[in-house]
Amino acid sequence: MNKLEADQKLQLVLAEFRNYQQGILPAGPGARSLTEFFASIDADPNTDATAAPKIQRNDRDILNLLSKRANVLHLGPANYCWFTDPSRALCLKLAGTPAAERPMIGMCDSARCPQATHHRHHRPVWAEHAERTKTFLGHLGKTRTTERARLQVDYDRAARVITSIDTATGTSAPEEQA
Numbered sequence: 820m821n822k823l824e825a826d827q828k829l830q831l832v833l834a835e836f837r838n839y840q841q842g843i844l845p846a847g848p849g850a851r852s853l854t855e856f857f858a859s860i861d862a863d864p865n866t867d868a869t870a871a872p873k874i875q876r877n878d879r880d881i882l883n884l885l886s887k888r889a890n891v892l893h894l895g896p897a898n899y900c901w902f903t904d905p906s907r908a909l910c911l912k913l914a915g916t917p918a919a920e921r922p923m924i925g926m927c928d929s930a931r932c933p934q935a936t937h938h939r940h941h942r943p944v945w946a947e948h949a950e951r952t953k954t955f956l957g958h959l960g961k962t963r964t965t966e967r968a969r970l971q972v973d974y975d976r977a978a979r980v981i982t983s984i985d986t987a988t989g990t991s992a993p994e995e996q997a
């Protein structure tokens with residue numbers, strides 16, 4: 820990874836950390852892990868005096884921790900991939916190459932992979948996909964049952980991802996119905 824790419828990823832992770840601090844959370848199977856990571860480095864000193872003291876970190880410490888996380892970030896078109904553990908990568912399992920050193924973004928199934936997160940700016944990609952799938956469904960003849968079932972699964976998955984993004988980010992959006 821060159822310096823420009825590393826800087827860009829660090830800025831993305833920093834932006835998500837700031838979002839976390841404002842209550843705008845990640846969604847997706849990897850959301851809990853990322854949120855726990857952010858919580859572990861959050862050094863907000865505005866704590867209740869009676870609470871256990873938090874470790875207070877300066878900006879440089881925080882940036883160092885965030886840049887370590889940025890080193891494992893891969894950018895998918897509709898998700899972030901936090902490639903911390905190849906053995907947990909769904910794409911590598913599906914490809915039969917569990918020890919590979921890089922994720923296979925082209926085979927990403929981010930709705931099911933424990934290393935994937937979805938963020939607010941991914942929502943338009945999912946919304947467009949849901950809309951397109953809905954249009955295809957509307958044009959399918961009733962006899963195309965196999966194709967219809969496949970598209971419905973695809974649509975339902977996109978709708979679930981959109982709902983989870985809206986919930987995590989506190990966005991209220993109209994329901995998309997098939």
Ligand code: SF4
Pocket residue numbers: 895899900901902907908909910911922923924926927928929932933934935936
């Ligand atoms: S399935 Fe997607 S999120 Fe999971 S490791 Fe592969 S590319 Fe990353």
